[in-house]
Amino acid sequence: MAKITLDDLRHAYVPNPAGPDDYALKQLDVSFEDGGAYALLGPSGCGKTTLLNIISGLLAPSHGKVLFDGEDVTGLAPDQRHIAQVFQFPVVYDTMSVYDNLAFPLRNRGVAEADVDKKVREIAAMIDLEETLQNRASGLTADGKQKISLGRGLVRDDVNVIMFDEPLTVIDPHLKWQLRSKLKELHQRVKRTMIYVTHDQTEALTFADKVVVMNVGQVVQIGTPVELFETPSHEFVGHFIGSPGMNILDCEVRGGKAFFQGQEVEAANAGAVKVSDSGPLRLGVRPEFVSLADSGIEAEVVKVSDSGRYQIVETRVGDAPVKLLVNEGVEIPTGKTALSFRADRTRIYRDGWLVASGETR
Amino acid sequence: MNKLQNNKAWLFVLPVFALVAFNAIIPLMTVVNYSVQETFGNNEFFWAGVMWFEEILNSERFHASLGRQAIFTASILAIEMPLGVAIALTMPRKGPWVSVCLVLMALPLLIPWNVVGAMWNIFALPDIGFLGYTLNSLGIDFNFTRQPEDAWFTLILMDVWHWTSLVVLLAYAGLSSIPDAYYQAAKIDGAGSWAIFRYIQLPKLRRVLTIAFLLRFMDSFMIYTEPFVLTGGGPGNSTTLLSIDLVKIALGQFDLGPAAAMSLIYFLIILLLSWVFYTVMTRNEEQ
Amino acid sequence: MNANKAAGRVVPTLYIIFLLLPIYWLVNMSFKTTNEILGSFTLYPQEFTLDNYITIFTDPTWYMGYVNSIAYVTLNTAISVAVALPAAYAFSRYRFIGDKHLFFWLLTNRMAPPAVFALPFFQLYSAVGLFDTHIAVALAHTLFNIPLAVWILEGFMSGVPRELDETAYVDGHGFWSFFLKIFVPTIAAGIGVAAFFCFMFSWVELLLAKTLTAVDAKPIAATMTKTASSSGYELGLLAAAGTLTIIPGAFVIYFVRNYIAKGFALGRV
Numbered sequence: 001m002a003k004i005t006l007d008d009l010r011h012a013y014v015p016n017p018a019g020p021d022d023y024a025l026k027q028l029d030v031s032f033e034d035g036g037a038y039a040l041l042g043p044s045g046c047g048k049t050t051l052l053n054i055i056s057g058l059l060a061p062s063h064g065k066v067l068f069d070g071e072d073v074t075g076l077a078p079d080q081r082h083i084a085q086v087f088q089f090p091v092v093y094d095t096m097s098v099y100d101n102l103a104f105p106l107r108n109r110g111v112a113e114a115d116v117d118k119k120v121r122e123i124a125a126m127i128d129l130e131e132t133l134q135n136r137a138s139g140l141t142a143d144g145k146q147k148i149s150l151g152r153g154l155v156r157d158d159v160n161v162i163m164f165d166e167p168l169t170v171i172d173p174h175l176k177w178q179l180r181s182k183l184k185e186l187h188q189r190v191k192r193t194m195i196y197v198t199h200d201q202t203e204a205l206t207f208a209d210k211v212v213v214m215n216v217g218q219v220v221q222i223g224t225p226v227e228l229f230e231t232p233s234h235e236f237v238g239h240f241i242g243s244p245g246m247n248i249l250d251c252e253v254r255g256g257k258a259f260f261q262g263q264e265v266e267a268a269n270a271g272a273v274k275v276s277d278s279g280p281l282r283l284g285v286r287p288e289f290v291s292l293a294d295s296g297i298e299a300e301v302v303k304v305s306d307s308g309r310y311q312i313v314e315t316r317v318g319d320a321p322v323k324l325l326v327n328e329g330v331e332i333p334t335g336k337t338a339l340s341f342r343a344d345r346t347r348i349y350r351d352g353w354l355v356a357s358g359e360t361r
Numbered sequence: 362m363n364k365l366q367n368n369k370a371w372l373f374v375l376p377v378f379a380l381v382a383f384n385a386i387i388p389l390m391t392v393v394n395y396s397v398q399e400t401f402g403n404n405e406f407f408w409a410g411v412m413w414f415e416e417i418l419n420s421e422r423f424h425a426s427l428g429r430q431a432i433f434t435a436s437i438l439a440i441e442m443p444l445g446v447a448i449a450l451t452m453p454r455k456g457p458w459v460s461v462c463l464v465l466m467a468l469p470l471l472i473p474w475n476v477v478g479a480m481w482n483i484f485a486l487p488d489i490g491f492l493g494y495t496l497n498s499l500g501i502d503f504n505f506t507r508q509p510e511d512a513w514f515t516l517i518l519m520d521v522w523h524w525t526s527l528v529v530l531l532a533y534a535g536l537s538s539i540p541d542a543y544y545q546a547a548k549i550d551g552a553g554s555w556a557i558f559r560y561i562q563l564p565k566l567r568r569v570l571t572i573a574f575l576l577r578f579m580d581s582f583m584i585y586t587e588p589f590v591l592t593g594g595g596p597g598n599s600t601t602l603l604s605i606d607l608v609k610i611a612l613g614q615f616d617l618g619p620a621a622a623m624s625l626i627y628f629l630i631i632l633l634l635s636w637v638f639y640t641v642m643t644r645n646e647e648q
Numbered sequence: 649m650n651a652n653k654a655a656g657r658v659v660p661t662l663y664i665i666f667l668l669l670p671i672y673w674l675v676n677m678s679f680k681t682t683n684e685i686l687g688s689f690t691l692y693p694q695e696f697t698l699d700n701y702i703t704i705f706t707d708p709t710w711y712m713g714y715v716n717s718i719a720y721v722t723l724n725t726a727i728s729v730a731v732a733l734p735a736a737y738a739f740s741r742y743r744f745i746g747d748k749h750l751f752f753w754l755l756t757n758r759m760a761p762p763a764v765f766a767l768p769f770f771q772l773y774s775a776v777g778l779f780d781t782h783i784a785v786a787l788a789h790t791l792f793n794i795p796l797a798v799w800i801l802e803g804f805m806s807g808v809p810r811e812l813d814e815t816a817y818v819d820g821h822g823f824w825s826f827f828l829k830i831f832v833p834t835i836a837a838g839i840g841v842a843a844f845f846c847f848m849f850s851w852v853e854l855l856l857a858k859t860l861t862a863v864d865a866k867p868i869a870a871t872m873t874k875t876a877s878s879s880g881y882e883l884g885l886l887a888a889a890g891t892l893t894i895i896p897g898a899f900v901i902y903f904v905r906n907y908i909a910k911g912f913a914l915g916r917v
Contacts, residue, residue, distance in 0.1 A: 384791040465667065
C-alpha cells in the first residue's frame with residue numbers, strides 16, 4: 001500500500017510534441033492518498049485511460065515521474081510496481097478454472113501452494129465465487145469474469161493500488177448497480193487504494209471518496225462528490241456533473257457587483273473579481289439553486305418537463321436560457337415570472353476557471 | 362447472429378451446387394462404377410463386386426504406400442506446426458517489416474507445385490545444387506537420387522520449405538487478434554513468457570491451429586506433384602506416396618478397377634481422419 | 649527483453665533466408681549457360697546470359713504456356729468468386745433446408761485428392777467435348793476453389809451486421825441493387841482475399857491441368873516437364889521458365905499483402 005504521487009507528469013503519443021495540443025496529458029501534479037477510493041472522471045478521449053496506464057506502468061510517460069510512497073517507479077515494469085488492474089473487457093485465462101485463475105498471480109510469484117489455497121478461498125468468498133471455483137472461467141458471464149479479474153488483484157497482499165478501466169462497460173444494466181455496491185463494500189473491507197476510471201458520473205460519484213475530473217488532458221478539479229457539486233472550480237465540472245448541468249451565463253462585474261442581462265445578481269465571489277484580469281466572465285449557478293420568486297430577476301417560462309422526482313423548468317432571461325428545478329406538485333406560472341439565485345451558490349468564472357475568493361479554493 | 366428461415370436461399374446456392382455436383386458427383390459415380398467392375402479391354406465390363414476392394418486392402422503394395430504416406434504426413438506435421446507457431450511468435454507485430462515478412466513468407470505458397478519440385482531437384486543435386494554440393498563438401502555423402510534416406514530428407518525439407526509459411530500466416534493472424542489487455546493483465550499478474558504462451562496465446566490460437574492442422578493434414582495426404590517431380594517416387598519405391606502410386610496404377614497401367622477401388626479407400630481415409638481430428642480438436646471447446 | 653528482441657529478428661530472418669535460398673538458386677541457374685551449369689559449381693553466373701529467357705519469349709510453345717495458364721486461372725477465379733458470392737450470402741444470412749449438410753459436403757470436396765479425380769475428369773471433359781480447352785481446366789479447378797471461396801466469403805459476410813441489409817431495403821433498394829451497389833463494396837476485402845486464394849490454388853495445381861490439356865491449353869508448368877524430358881537436360885531453360893512462374897504469384901501477393909493475415913483470421917471451420 002502506498003501513496004501515489006504524479007510529479008510534473010506529461011505524455012504525448014507523438015514523438016516530438018510541438019505545442020500543448022500534441023499532449024494527450026498536459027501537466028499533472030496529483031496525489032492519491034493511501035487507502036482512498038478515487039475515480040477518474042471525464043469524457044471519452046480526455047486522457048484518463050492514458051493516465052491509468054502510466055500509473056500501472058503499461059505506458060512510460062514522455063515527461064515527469066510517478067512516485068509510490070516517495071519512491072520513483074517511473075522506470076519499473078507493471079509486475080514490479082505491485083499493482084492490479086481490471087480492464088474494460090474481461091480478461092480471464094480461458095482454459096483455467098476459476099480457482100486457477102485466482103491462484104495464477106500467486107503461483108507466478110512462487111507462493112507456497114498451501115498459502116495459495118487459503119488466500120484463494122478467502123478471496124473467492126469475498127467476491128461470491130465460492131460456488132463456481134471449479135468451473136471453467138470461460139463459461140462465466142461478463143460480471144463473473146470481471147469479478148475474477150478483480151479477485152486476481154485482491155489475492156495478492158503486496159498490491160499498492162487496484163485500478164479499474166471502465167469495468168462495467170460490458171455488464172448488463174441490472175447487474176451494474178449490484179457490482180458497484182460490491183466494489184464499494186470491498187473497498188471498505190480491504191482498505192486498498194482503488195482508482196476507478198469512468199465517463200459515467202453516477203459510477204464515479206457513488207464509488208469514490210474523491211473524484212478527479214479530467215478534460216482535454218488535464219485535471220480540472222479533485223474533490224469529494226459534494227465539493228464537485230457545490231463548488232465546481234471550472235465551468236466544465238459544473239456542466240459535466242449534475243443533470244441538468246450548471247447554468248453558465250455571460251455576465252459583467254462592475255464595482256464588486258455582478259450583472260446578468262443587465263440585472264444585478266448576488267454572487268459569492270463577486271468581490272474577488274479583479275478588473276485588471278482579462279478573459280470572459282461568466283456566472284455559474286446550478287438549477288438546484290435557482291428558485292421561483294415573487295420578485296428578482298425577470299424571466300419568462302419557456303418549457304416545463306417532468307423528470308419524476310422534480311420538474312425541470314426552462315426559462316429565458318433576456319436572450320439567455322436558465323434552467324431550474326422545482327419540486328413535484330408545485331404549480332409553475334406561465335409567461336412572466338421572477339427568479340432568485342442562491343447567493344452562496346452563485347459564482348463567477350473567468351476564462352472557465354472559478355475566480356478565487358480565498359474561501360472556496 | 363440469428364438467421365432467417367428462408368428456403369428461397371437455395372436459389373443463391375444453386376449455381377455453386379450445380380458446378381460442384383458436376384465436378385464431384387459424376388466423376389465419383391464413374392469411380393464407384395469402375396471399382397466394382399472388371400474389364401479386359403474392348404470396353405467390356407463385368408461385375409466384380411468388392412473384389413478390387415479386397416485386393417487393394419490386402420495388397421502389400423498398398424500397405425507400403427499407405428505406411429510411407431503416414432510417415433510423411435506425421436513428420437511434416439510434427440515439424441511444420443511447432444516451427445510455424447515459433448516463427449509467428451517471433452515475428453514483429455507492427456511496423457514496416459511486417460508486410461515485407463508476410464510477402465516473402467507467402468512466396469513459396471504461390472509457386473506452381475512442379476516448379477517447387479524442379480527447384481528443389483536443382484537445389485539438392487549432389488554435383489551442381491547448392492544444398493547437395495554444400496553437404497558433400499562438408500564430408501557428408503549425400504545423393505537423393507540414389508539413397509532413400511537422402512531422398513526422404515530432401516522430400517521433408519522441401520515440404521517444410523513449401524508449407525511452413527501457411528502455418529506461420531495462420532498463427533500470425535491468430536496472434537494479431539489477441540487484445541492487448543490480455544498481455545497487460547498477464548504482465549501485471551507476473552506471468553513469464555512461457556505462462557503467457559501456455560495460458561493466453563495457445564488457447565487463443567486453438568481455432569486457427571485447428572484449421573492449419575486440417576489443411577496441412579489433407580494437403581500433405583494428397584501430395585503428388587512435388588515428390589513426383591523431385592524423386593519420381595524413387596529411388597526404387599522408397600518415396601512412392603499414395604497419390605503417386607494411384608496415378609501409376611490408373612494412368613500408367615490403366616488398371617481401372619483397382620485404381621478406382623484405391624481412390625475410394627484413399628478418399629474415405631482422408632474424410633475419416635479429418636473428421637476424427639476435427640472432433641477431437643474441437644471437443645474441449647464445447648464442454 | 650533484449651534476448652527476446654534479438655530472437656525476434658534472428659528467427660524470421662533465418663527462416664526467410666531459408667525460403668529464399670532455393671529461389672535464388674533457381675534464378676542463378678536461369679542466367680547461366682548450359683556449359684557453366686554442367687561444368688562447375690558457381691555461386692553466381694560467371695558468364696551471364698539472357699539466352700534462356702530469349703528462347704522462352706520467342707518460342708510460342710513456351711510463351712503460349714504462360715498465356716494458357718493465366719487464361720484458365722483468371723477464368724477460374726472469376727467463376728469461383730462469382731458463384732460463391734450469392735451462395736456465401738445465403739449461408740451467412742439464412743437458414744434453409746439442408747444448409748449445414750450442403751456446407752459440409754462442399755468442404756469435403758476440398759478433401760478429395762486430385763489424383764482420384766484425374767482419370768474420371770479426363771473422361772468427363774472428353775465426353776462433353778471440352779478436352780484441351782481453358783474452360784475445362786477452369787471448371788475442374790472450381791471443385792476445390794468454390795468450397796474455399798464460399799468458406800472465406802461466408803466468414804467475411806458474417807462480420808457485416810444484418811442492419812446494413814435492412815437499412816438498404818428501408819431506403820428503397822431492391823435486392824440486387826443492394827447486393828451489387830452496397831453489399832459487394834462492403835466486403836471488397838473479403839472478395840480480394842477469396843480471389844487471391846482461388847488464384848493461388850489454380851495457379852499452383854498441375855495434375856488436373858495437365859490431365860485435361862494436350863496442346864491448345866497446355867499450362868506453362870506442364871510445358872516445363874515435357875521439355876525437360878524430351879530435349880535432354882536443359883536446366884538453364886527449365887530454371888528460366890520456373891523463375892517466370894514465380895512472378896505472377898509475387899505480383900498478386902504484393903497487392904493483397906495487407907489482407908493476407910486478416911483473410912486467414914476471418915475464415916471459420
